[in-house]
Amino acid sequence: MFTRMSRAETAITPMPGRNWHSYIGPQTAPTTHLSMGVSVYEPGARPTGHVHEAEEETVYCLSGRGRLVCDAGPAELEAGVAVFIPAGTFHATECDGPEPLELLCIFTPPVVPGSYEKKKG
Numbered sequence: 001m002f003t004r005m006s007r008a009e010t011a012i013t014p015m016p017g018r019n020w021h022s023y024i025g026p027q028t029a030p031t032t033h034l035s036m037g038v039s040v041y042e043p044g045a046r047p048t049g050h051v052h053e054a055e056e057e058t059v060y061c062l063s064g065r066g067r068l069v070c071d072a073g074p075a076e077l078e079a080g081v082a083v084f085i086p087a088g089t090f091h092a093t094e095c096d097g098p099e100p101l102e103l104l105c106i107f108t109p110p111v112v113p114g115s116y117e118k119k120k121g
Helices: none
Strands: 011-015 018-024 035-041 056-063 065-070 073-078 082-085 092-095 101-108
Touching: 035 092, 056 073, 065 082, 092 101
Parallel strands: none
Antiparallel strands: 011 018, 018 035, 035 101, 056 082, 056 101, 065 073, 065 092
């Protein structure tokens, strides 16, 4: 059985500096191993970073320009670029282009949207 979801059908979770569109996860599909969604950052957005304690994250830039910033340095983002973020890694996202930054984000194991919004500690 397939699970199909369009952007118009996604649940939207407002988060600091962005909106999270939930596509695939335990709440929408028979999966226990991953969740996937799209984060949309408006131009100039620079929300405080966060850590996913238990989840690995893979980010693929769909459109826009910006960067992921961590203690080891920045990873520049533009359409077609993918970045892997290990669990437990503090990171922040910045959108510096004239258009929104749209990132496809895949988490393993699944993440609860917004559960990780805390400051670097």
